[in-house]
Amino acid sequence: MDDKDLGSGISRTVHLWPMLLVITGIGGCFAGAAISRTYWDFFGMLFILSLASLLAGTLFGFLFGIPKLNRNYNPRGDEGRATKYTPNTNLEDISDWLTKIIIGVTLTQLTKIPGYLQSIAGYILANSDCDTLNCNFAGPVIISLLIYFFIAGFTAGYYYTRLFLPNLFSVMEENSIRREEVAIWREGTKKTQQQAVDTHPGQRNVYLTEAERDILEKIRGQNNLPTDFHLLSHREIAAMNVLRAKGILEETPDSPVRGRHAMQITDADVLQSFE
Numbered sequence: 437m438d439d440k441d442l443g444s445g446i447s448r449t450v451h452l453w454p455m456l457l458v459i460t461g462i463g464g465c466f467a468g469a470a471i472s473r474t475y476w477d478f479f480g481m482l483f484i485l486s487l488a489s490l491l492a493g494t495l496f497g498f499l500f501g502i503p504k505l506n507r508n509y510n511p512r513g514d515e516g517r518a519t520k521y522t523p524n525t526n527l528e529d530i531s532d533w534l535t536k537i538i539i540g541v542t543l544t545q546l547t548k549i550p551g552y553l554q555s556i557a558g559y560i561l562a563n564s565d566c567d568t569l570n571c572n573f574a575g576p577v578i579i580s581l582l583i584y585f586f587i588a589g590f591t592a593g594y595y596y597t598r599l600f601l602p603n604l605f606s607v608m609e610e611n612s613i614r615r616e617e618v619a620i621w622r623e624g625t626k627k628t629q630q631q632a633v634d635t636h637p638g639q640r641n642v643y644l645t646e647a648e649r650d651i652l653e654k655i656r657g658q659n660n661l662p663t664d665f666h667l668l669s670h671r672e673i674a675a676m677n678v679l680r681a682k683g684i685l686e687e688t689p690d691s692p693v694r695g696r697h698a699m700q701i702t703d704a705d706v707l708q709s710f711e
Contacts, residue, residue: 497593616674
């Protein structure tokens with residue numbers, strides 16, 4: 437079995453246990469509806485309540501599963517996409533804020549949660565016909581399904597968020613960087629064509645776009661040891677990639693600071709233009 441077949445097999449199996457949780461819960465709805473003489477009416481109500489609880493649990497799982505910002509990520513290292521920082525730090529802050537509030541409120545209201553669940557079941561049964569529905573058993577069935585689907589939604593939301601969201605953010609960021617790289621190449625080519633007429637025969641001029649010059653000045657200002665890769669904008673990362681492709685900028689592992697790579701300007705003409 438090659439890597440492609442193995443990857444497709446894994447991608448199919450990752451959905452098995454979330455689907456199993458949901459299918460098991462739906463089976464519980466079918467079984468719980470048996471206590472009512474109006475079977476399908478009660479099943480429909482249980483299904484709607486279970487779906488609402490599932491969605492609420494999925495939302496909480498999403499909030500708890502939003503990946504953290506990796507400030508030590510090196511875009512030129514050997515790490516995979518899953519170790520890349522998330523570009524949406526505001527969403528991360530909101531997730532941390534809501535997570536702490538939810539944990540705090542849950543701990544302080546832990547003893548009241550059974551009462552809240554009983555109140556929900558009582559409100560539903562108060563508007564039901566107990567002549568056709570065994571209300572004594574309907575309450576525990578409703579509470580059990582609400583708890584089950586909330587936990588199922590939470591685990592599934594957390595699972596899918598941790599599994600797919602980092603890669604999704606990384607793909608979006610990489611596409612944005614590629615678009616910026618294309619724009620910088622086009623801008624540089626256009627500038628070169630416009631100024632080529634002023635170049636004397638045998639003279640070599642290196643034309644840099646504004647984005648390229650800005651990132652070179654930032655690197656020189658940090659003594660060729662940039663420390664804020666995680667703070668660079670997509671355009672700055674794209675400019676750095678373009679300069680590396682041109683051979684103007686190179687990364688060397690020789691650094692006086694352990695764990696940091698030096699970014700050196702290797703083109704003599706570019707160095708002279710900054711002096």
